[in-house]
Amino acid sequence: MARQKFYDTAIKPERAILVGIITPGETEEQTKEYLDELKFLVETAGGETIKSFTQKMLRPERATFVGTGKLEEIDAFVKSEEIDIVVFDDELSPSQLRNIENVLQVKILDRSNLILDIFANRAQTSQAKTQVELAQLQYLLPRLTRLWTHLERQKGGIGMRGPGESQIETDRRLILNKISVLKERLKEIDKQNETQRKNRNQLIRVALVGYTNVGKSTIMNMISKSEVFAENKLFATLDTTVRKVVIENLPFLLSDTVGFIRKLPHHLVECFKSTLDEVREADILIHVVDISHPNFEDQMATVNETLKELGVIDKQIITVFNKIDAYKPADFDPQDDVPPLTLADYRNSWMNKHNSPALFISALNKENIEEFRALLYEKVKAIHTQRYPYDKLLY
Known part of the structure; x- marks a missing residue:
């Protein structure tokens, strides 16, 4: 009887290393946090991070982002550990990308x-697929020449320059035409969305905003009793989800939006502005914060900066500090036998005083949800009675 052969058919995650620089305005702790987030992005994409490399620099090296010595150190590690991808925490210029690829000879990605x-x-x-494709093409356009370096490596540069350049020009025209088509398609989708929003205009609108992976979709499921996709990965939600919610006798619309993140590529923000129209047109914003994250204050600042860019920072905002079940103070010592903070402790904290109105909840454990629903009801009711003073619904 012939011996059976067994093969491992499981797809192994690509092995990645991360690269970041520490500029004079940053601390090593901040850089570590940024690389931790980059590691989470790699995991979300399906990769496995093996090691991180950092270098203190006044500014990125113009040709290779990091110094020559650091690049040689990275190259030695890539070859010895059979690394598949090298991911840089900042956006690389087309020339940096080309130069680094020539040295490392593996796949190079930047954060964008x-x-x-x-x-x-x-x-x-x-809509989301069109927006992403548009952003990818806008990212690709200035980096088109590097896609032809494989021709030089295979057959040398002489004799290939003319056809290569003409092919690049052809590709550039095709991409520009495709970008134009996608922009027109997005305009059509925006018109359809605008019509849908006009049809819903009689209802008060509430939008969940916040950093990525803070629990917005879990809150959406809890308040609206619907099943919106939620998981512990970055950007679990891309498409804006809108649900009709009724608290007591008062109906309103609740929307879940794409999470914000540090250094979000500008062309991606531009492409997703139509998705964020739900934020612009909302009457109330619920800023969800993951209080268990060690740098939640920086995340709050990133969200507030993005809301300023969208011109909505002056809207009514309810700050909801989520995941109180997992919160640990900055000076927390696991050896100390200290009881967890109570709701009274949270209400007396600076978080409550500087973010009025503020709430402290655990969406996962459904802790303090009734207070959340009651406050939301009062805020929606106040706008409803002002906008529709003769509506008998509430009386």
């Missing part, structure tokens, strides 16, 4: 490209 890859994998609706 990695985020675009995750968005492409997560996009579900026609």
